[in-house]
Amino acid sequence: MKDQVRVRFAPSPTGPLHIGGVRTALFNYLFAKNKGGTFILRIEDTDQTRFVEGAEDYIVESLNWCGIPFDEGPGKDGGFGPYRQSERKALYKDYAQQLIDNGSAYYAFDTPEELDQLRKEAEENKSTFTYNSFNREGLNNSLNLSKEEVEVKLNSNTPFVIRFKTPSNTQISTQDLIRGHVVFNTNTLDDKVLYKSDGMPTYHLANIVDDHLMNISHVIRGEEWLPSLPLHIQLYQAFGWDIPEFAHLPLIMKPVGKGKLSKRDGDKMGFPVFPLAWNDSTGYREEGFEPEAVINFLALLGWNPGDEREVFSLGELVQLFDLSRVNKSGARFDPEKNKWFNQQQLQLKSEGELLEGFKQLLAAHQLSSSYSDQELAKIISLVKERAVFAKDLLELSDYFFVAPESYDEKNLKKQWKEQSPEIMKELIELWNSIESFDSASLEEETKKWIEAKAYSFGQVMPPLRLVLVGALKGPHLFDIAALIGKQDSISRIETALKRLS
Numbered sequence: 001m002k003d004q005v006r007v008r009f010a011p012s013p014t015g016p017l018h019i020g021g022v023r024t025a026l027f028n029y030l031f032a033k034n035k036g037g038t039f040i041l042r043i044e045d046t047d048q049t050r051f052v053e054g055a056e057d058y059i060v061e062s063l064n065w066c067g068i069p070f071d072e073g074p075g076k077d078g079g080f081g082p083y084r085q086s087e088r089k090a091l092y093k094d095y096a097q098q099l100i101d102n103g104s105a106y107y108a109f110d111t112p113e114e115l116d117q118l119r120k121e122a123e124e125n126k127s128t129f130t131y132n133s134f135n136r137e138g139l140n141n142s143l144n145l146s147k148e149e150v151e152v153k154l155n156s157n158t159p160f161v162i163r164f165k166t167p168s169n170t171q172i173s174t175q176d177l178i179r180g181h182v183v184f185n186t187n188t189l190d191d192k193v194l195y196k197s198d199g200m201p202t203y204h205l206a207n208i209v210d211d212h213l214m215n216i217s218h219v220i221r222g223e224e225w226l227p228s229l230p231l232h233i234q235l236y237q238a239f240g241w242d243i244p245e246f247a248h249l250p251l252i253m254k255p256v257g258k259g260k261l262s263k264r265d266g267d268k269m270g271f272p273v274f275p276l277a278w279n280d281s282t283g284y285r286e287e288g289f290e291p292e293a294v295i296n297f298l299a300l301l302g303w304n305p306g307d308e309r310e311v312f313s314l315g316e317l318v319q320l321f322d323l324s325r326v327n328k329s330g331a332r333f334d335p336e337k338n339k340w341f342n343q344q345q346l347q348l349k350s351e352g353e354l355l356e357g358f359k360q361l362l363a364a365h366q367l368s369s370s371y372s373d374q375e376l377a378k379i380i381s382l383v384k385e386r387a388v389f390a391k392d393l394l395e396l397s398d399y400f401f402v403a404p405e406s407y408d409e410k411n412l413k414k415q416w417k418e419q420s421p422e423i424m425k426e427l428i429e430l431w432n433s434i435e436s437f438d439s440a441s442l443e444e445e446t447k448k449w450i451e452a453k454a455y456s457f458g459q460v461m462p463p464l465r466l467v468l469v470g471a472l473k474g475p476h477l478f479d480i481a482a483l484i485g486k487q488d489s490i491s492r493i494e495t496a497l498k499r500l501s
Contacts, residue, residue, distance in 0.1 A: 005037025006217050009063075009070070010044045010207070013055035016278035017062045020222065020252045020261060023298040027249060028220045029068040030299070030321035040214060041073030043084045046206050056084075062275040066291050067314055080214040085206050089199060095209050095239070096162050096195035100142075104238035105194060107142040108163045109153055114140060130190045133168035162195040164204075164231060164238075172230040177218075177247035177323045184230035192231055204228065208235045216244050220323070223248045247323050250302045253330040261333045271335040288389035290349075293342035301331040311344045343388045351377035354390060361394045367401045375483060382475035382483075396474075400483060403492050404470025407500075411472045415462040416500060423460060424467065424493050426453070431481075431490055439482040446478070467496035 009025040011017060032039040041063070043056055056074070063069055072078035082088055099105035108131075115129075122129035137143055141163070142150045153160065170186040194205040201209075211219065226248045236243040252261045255269060263281065266273035275294065276283035284294050292314065299317050300310065303326045312320070346354075355377055362369055369376065383396035407416075430449050434441060450460055465477050468489060474480055481489045 004215070004217065005032055005035040006040065006215050007032045007037065007220055008040040008042050008211070008214065008216055010042040010210075011059055012044045012047065012050065013052060013059065014047075014050045015052050015055055016274045016276070016281065016283075017059050018263075019273050019275065019284075019298070022062065022066060022275050022294075023252065023301060024220070024222055024249060025063060026066070026068055026295060026298055027303070027321075027323075027326070030318055031218065031220060031323060032071075033318040034321045037217070038071045038078065039068070040078070040080075040216075041070035041083065042210060042214070043074060043086075044203065044206065045084055045086045046200050046203065048086065048200075058276065058278065065285055066275060066295055068295070085201075085210065088206070088210065091213075092195065092201035092206055092209060093199065096201065096205060099164070099194065099235075099238055100162065102238065103165065104234075105162050105164050106136075107150060107154070107160045108140065108191075108193075109142075109145075109158055109160050110140045111159070131163065132190045133166055133186070136163075136165075136191060157197075160197045161193045163191040164194055164235070166191050166231075166234070172233055174229070174233055174243075174246065176226075176229075177245055178250075178326045179226075179248060179328055182226075182229070186230065189230060204231055204235065208232055208239075211244060212236070212239070212241050218245045218247065220247045220249065223251055247326070250327055251330040252301055253332045255333050255335060260330075265333075269335060271338065288391045289338075289342050290345045290390070292348075293338075293345040296345060297338050297341040301333065302327050311341070311348075313348075339388050346387055346390060347385060351380045351384070354380050354384070354393065357390050358393055361391060362401070365394060367394075369401060371400075371483070378479075379483060382479055399469045399474065400480070403488070403495065404467075406470065407466050407496070408471040411462070411466060412500075415466060415472075417459070417463075419459065420463045421497055421501065423455065424463065424497055427460070427464065428490050428493055431486060434486070437482060437486040439476070439478040442481055443478040464493075467493050 007028040009021075009028050011021055011025075029039045031037070041060070043059075045051055045056075060070075060074070070076065072080060073083045077083075096105065100107070110131075115131075119129045131139070143165075145153075166186050166189050168187060172184040172186060174182060176182050192204055193202050195201050210216075229246060229248075233243060253259065254261050254265050261273065263273050266281075272282050272284050272287050272289075274281055274283045275285065277286045285291075295314055295317070296310075296312055299312065299321075303321070305312070305320045306325060355373060358376060358380055359369075371379070379397050379400050380393060383393060386396055387393050427446070427449075430445065431437075431442070434445050446460075450457060461477060462472060465472055465474065468477070468480060468484065484492070
């Protein structure tokens with residue numbers, strides 16, 4: 001194991017970053033920061049046919065929005081660049097040649113037509129063709145051709161691939177940091193292609209070479225890469241390099257049914273599966289999620305802190321993170337729990353932190369406000385606990401900015417009685433006489449008046465809330481009236497009397 005912890009997140013720029021990829025990046029980030037190590041972004045773009053314009057920028061922006069920026073990567077050279085595999089192309093040929101020279105790999109000249117024929121024959125015999133130790137010595141490759149014949153083919157630019165020479169009847173065993181002891185039999189493996197005649201390596205060769213050259217100490221990746229582990233271990237051994245420690249993360253599963261979470265699940269059930277919007281797909285940012293909530297939610301998909309706590313800051317996650325507490329089994333994605341985390345993180349934000357966004361919401365809805373910042377912060381504090389998203393703050397407080405145009409019919413029938421107009425007229429007189437129109441004074445004077453008039457609170461408070469708010473909702477009624485102010489509060493009562501007379 002290398003002395004310094006260096007981990008990498010290595011996505012392909014083939015489209016938007018899936019939320020499962022964000023979790024892989026997060027676990028790498030948390031592990032690195034917990035160990036005082038380095039978090040690296042490497043763009044694995046060897047397959048240029050699948051390259052999508054803008055995807056790399058999207059990946060970088062997503063990591064930054066989530067609050068887990070990389071320490072090294074494109075534009076942040078730490079001395080191990082370049083960090084795009086397409087810019088490292090010249091490196092891989094020499095390493096492929098090393099494997100040829102030490103007998104760990106061989107040239108294969110089989111044409112696509114020859115391989116298709118072999119597959120067809122296998123199907124007819126109700127079996128599957130696999131290019132491996134059991135048949136390779138009878139195929140069109142350098143294991144069966146003379147040195148001179150191979151030279152002729154190479155010099156005449158005959159298309160070829162370089163395949164890894166997987167040994168037969170061998171056990172590959174290793175310790176996975178999450179799954180424990182894992183064993184593979186090489187007889188179940190095929191001779192994977194490592195390098196193509198177009199000068200581009202396959203994922204397997206580029207991945208191992210780059211991890212070695214970048215001093216990667218731990219490879220933390222999704223469990224879909226577990227079947228590739230025996231080849232990767234053998235490649236390290238073939239080069240004579242130290243093998244990093246491996247950890248294979250569990251899958252994120254569908255909310256209902258079986259299988260891995262997909263974009264289709266999000267489309268069907270109405271939740272995002274991407275951190276940011278991409279083409280016609282919405283993202284967590286655009287849906288109004290707090291990045292801290294997304295990170296908190298993802299951290300607990302497959303990992304637990306060892307106690308019952310669920311709400312964490314990023315700093316707390318860094319402090320607590322340990323790969324030994326990552327589960328082996330898949331974690332089911334729960335969209336409602338995702339929202340719950342957002343609500344919890346929103347409550348942790350101060351009114352000051354939410355103020356600027358709230359003012360932007362008001363402006364976007366063309367709601368001019370005569371409130372001071374201090375009063376707006378008070379409004380946020382009154383409604384915040386019922387908000388799931390920051391954008392909910394406006395819907396929960398709209399009556400502070402716009403007088404009700406109508407009144408909840410169901411509650412109006414129950415609460416607006418025959419004597420209600422007279423009570424409201426008397427209340428106008430009372431409120432007109434109150435000089436200090438703050439919440440405490442209003443409450444004290446109104447309660448004294450109710451007792452003096454022998455009214456019940458049920459006769460006064462529900463009708464009053466209806467005329468001020470439009471519905472039986474909202475925080476402490478005297479807080480609402482005090483913020484709306486004497487003039488506007490009385491005006492709303494007078495408007496209701498006209499409408500409901």
